[in-house]
Amino acid sequence: MAVVACHYGVPGLWGKQQLGALAGAVDVFFVLSGFVMVWTWRPGDRAGSFWRRRFARIYPLVLLTVGVSTLLDSLYVSQMTPATALSSVEWLTLTATWTLHPIATSIDPPMWSLCCEGLFYASFPLLVVGMVRLSPLQRRSLAVVCVASSWLVLGTTTGTLLTFPPTRLPEFLVGMVVAFEVRDGWRPPSWLVAVIVAPTIAASIWLPATSDLDLVSPMVGAAVLIAWLAGRDLAERPTPLASRPMVALGLWSYALYLLHLPVLWLVTDVWNVTCLHLGYGFKTASHYLPWVTALTYVIAIGVAAVAHIFVEAPMERFIRTGRQGLPAAVDVSLAWAGQGATDESPGLEPRGDP
Secondary structure: OOOHHHOOEEEEEOOOOOHHHHHHHHHHHHHHHHHHHHHHHHHOOOOHHHHHHHHHHHHHHHHHHHHHHHHHHHHHHHHOOOOHHHHHHHOOOOOOOHHOOOOOOOOOOOHHOOOOOOHHOOOOOOOHHHHHHHHHHHHHHHHHHHHHHHHHHHEEEEHHHHHHHHHHHHHHHHHHHHHHHOOOOOOOOHHHHHHHHOOOOOOOOHHHOOHHHHHHHHHHHHHHHHOOOOOOOHOOOOOOHOOOOHHHHHHHHHHHHHHHHHHHHHHHHHOOOOOOOOOOOOOOOOOOOOOHHHHHHHHHHHHHHHHHHHHHHHHHHHHHHHOOOHHHHHHHHHHHHHHHHHHHHHOOOOOOOO
């Protein structure tokens, strides 16, 4: 939702460019991805099985998003050209950001993070085997090196290099280290979470999105917060994130992340108003209607729910098992009841079958 707020804005806060820094939520996602991959990994897991599960998890919506975005681009921006077709192929193969092309004018800018995830998933079987062989002190040292290297690389990097997959690998590695630490018994105290996470949130909102601190602080804050939440889950002390509405939103969040900009473009065209975006930051509005922005959130969440129920969940089950998914009505009722939350949340599989 933070990324959506970065692109849509918040009614009543129109014009505050600091909201653009909420894109730092993607950094949190990279750390979470590394944590989840280790958390669901078991000794003896085969690389081929892992890659098949990850393909099943992310690719159905990649295919849908590229198709919808290419169609919208052809209808509203330019006619289909060889360059447009090549761009679509790059996004379908998750190689677009390896070419260092600007993403702000691409068919769906948020997909840049999936190009990074592609590198993470491709290298994870090798990374996890190597990390298992490290001592706890060596893993902690690796995390420190990752934070420092990110500060140096991201703090001195501009433009397309910020979306170049190798520059984001340290965030994934930090998440992996945190998972090993939690498995070994680390439980950060609540006071540490408050001391680290609160300034992180403040930095993400009020610092420029390209400042050194804002580029790195989400990684540190996410590492502590994820470990704290995992500890509470293990102790069966749920947080508000386990509530039914939050579980449902979590099930739909991957679809919301990928499809919220196509929804924005359509709404903007229908009402002939400028919400926010294209790319990063804000665009001067010829006329701005707060209620249109609020309605866009509702429409985007609805579209994400439909995409999850009718495309994402059944296709993932089919690729994994060869069996058809649950009927849509059953699937959404289970989501609202809070059943199987770890099964369908973005990147979170049941611990026994990642």
